Amino acid sequence: MSVLSSVRLPQWAGTLAVKAAVFIIVMCCALAALLGILVHVQVTDQTVGQARDLALARLTDATQAYEAGDSLLPGAAVDPEGLPTSLRTLAAHGERGTMVADHHGRPSMWAAGPADGGRALAVEVDYAQQARTIEGLDRAILWSSGLAIGATVLVGAFAVTRVARRLHATARVARRISAGDLDARVDDPRVKDLTQPQDEVAAVAVALDTMASSLQSKLLSEQRFTADVAHELRTPLTGLHAAAELLPPGRPTELVRDRVAALRTLTEDLLEISRLDTGRERLEADTEELGALAERVVRGSGTVTEVRVVRDARVETDRRRLERVLGNLVANGHRHGRTPVVLTVDGPVVTVRDHGDGYPEYLVAHGPQRFRTEGGAKGHGLGLTIALGQSEVLGARLEFANAPDGGALARLTLPLAPAPEGTGQD
Known part of the structure; x- marks a missing residue:
């Protein structure tokens, strides 16, 4: 038997498409932020530099006029209102400097230098136009970065989704092959079309x-x-x-x-x-009383097997094949286990249990394997293999386990017969 467990990714792992989309978004955001910062810094430095040069040039002219005793130009004054304190202090110490600050709700470029009496001679240059230029540039960077990220994510998601679909198709075919469908093939279209580039x-x-x-x-x-x-x-x-x-x-x-x-x-x-x-076996289904069928199998086996009918059920099955499955399970319990062997019918579930040493570990983990026995047991391993194969033909599920208090336990779950119209069946 091939025991399959379909491998599923944990929910926190996400799919390849989600991971790729997140990676693309992060990289695009990082790149857009880096380019935006570089452009912002470059333009801001250039704009501030031009405004500073203009303010210092006007401060030079104002200083010459102040020293010559001429009237000061518009925008120039000694200790004017709104001059930043730090710039005023700098000028009082005999140094020149510039600074951008708000004055009456408008951004201004201030340039200040020393005047007599520890005062400050300052020039104010309107900086509103330059500030609006920088704000407009920042908005343009944000919008263009958003559009670029969106377009990149769409293109990247489309490309990754195509690859992910092909990988999922390959995984589905692999699971079908593991389940026994050896006719399953991927048939990737890229392999057939040699004009397309072949990828991994x-x-x-x-x-x-x-x-x-x-x-x-x-x-x-x-x-x-x-x-x-x-x-x-x-x-x-x-x-x-x-x-x-x-x-x-x-x-x-x-x-x-x-x-x-x-x-x-x-x-x-x-x-x-x-x-x-x-796979050429064909089912000859009919409705059978499971309890009566189990008792008939035990009588035909010629063994001392206890039959317990907890809850009888009508099942739609192939009587000959079901008798073969139950007969093999009962015979295996007597041959490789120890008495008492008990066959229990509980609805559509039939269990056969003995009180021996239990099934080998490989059988519980991987199912019966033909011509493999352990522990000095006699036989060829074909009885349980046939029982498993016939149960698959019946559309039933046959499971092997060891009882907690000792002994081998085989559980056969059969499909119920459809209830007649107008009646209910639990």
Whole structure:
């Protein structure tokens, strides 16, 4: 049996498309912020520099006029109102400087220098136009960055989504192959169209398709070999059985007949497995009372098996195949476990439990494997393999576990028969 667990990403991991979109957004934002800062700093420095040069030039003219005793130009004054305190202090210490500050609600470029008596000679230059230019530039940077990020995210998401869809398609095909569908293929369109560039996803798709083809070929060869061997053995075994029946009574004759019967059973099991492997088995469904069917199976097995019907149910199933499954489970419990062996019917669920050492770890983890036994057990591992294959044909689920208080536990869950119109069925 191939026990499959579909691998799912945890919710916090996200998908490849989400991760790529987040990465693109972060990188675009970082790049836009860096370019915006560089442009803002460059333009601001240039604008402030021009305003500073103009203010210092006017301060020079005002200083010359002040020293010559001429009237000061408009915008120049000694200790004018609104002169920043830090600039006033700088001028009082005999140094010149410039500073941008608000005056009457408008940005101004101030330039100040020393005057007599520890006072400050200052010039005010209107800085409103330059401030509006910088604000407009900042808005343009933000809008253009937003548009660029949006366009980049859309293009990147489209490209990543295409790759993600191809990866998801490849993963779905891989899961189908793991589930036993060896005809599944990716058939990536890029592989067929040689004019398109071949990428890593196409290489993975080709590798997966090649692996599936090789695996299918090997499995088909093994199935044909098993079926051919079993068919070829039937004829000589029939003759050997007939010859054994002609032997005189005695212990040697009983041993020969026992071994011939075991070999015939093994051959029939191999033929049944080969038919199950090919998937050509067809269901002959009918409605059956599960409790009565279970009791009939136990009577036919010739074993001392307790039948417990907790809750009977009508199931739609193939009687012959279901009897084969339950018969194999009961026989396995007596052959490899210890009594008491109990068959319990609880609605559409049938459990068969023995009180032996339980199933081997590999069987619980991976299901029964043909011709594999452990712990010195006798047999070929075919009984449970057939039971699992027949349960799949029935559309039922067969699970193997070990009971907490010891013993092997096989649980078969069958589909319920549809309730007649106008009635309800729990």
